Amino acid sequence: MKHVIVFFAILMSTLSLAESPASSTAPSTTVTIDNFTFSPMTIEVQRGATIKWINKDDIPHVVASTAGTFKSRAIDTDGSFVFTFTEPGTYEYYCSVHPKMTGKIVVK
């Protein structure tokens, strides 16, 4: 078990190193999925913004637009889904596995 934890610690540090250049160039906002909750639940962004959902739960979640604009596959633990919003509007979404999980993106 200890070896597994060490392996993940190394894997995560490698991933964060690889991601840091991209996050400083593109306007992106992160929504964390944790404890069956999208956080922040409502987010306001400028047109053209990319939202990245990261799953911190131990079980998979799905990010699905209520209007069908976007839908992720099942996002495993520490997995992510990104979507770029090019049109202004209000985008409500939920987790299709757990429909009580809801969130909203407001694009200006």
Ligand SMILES: [Cu+2]
């Ligand atoms: Cu879910």
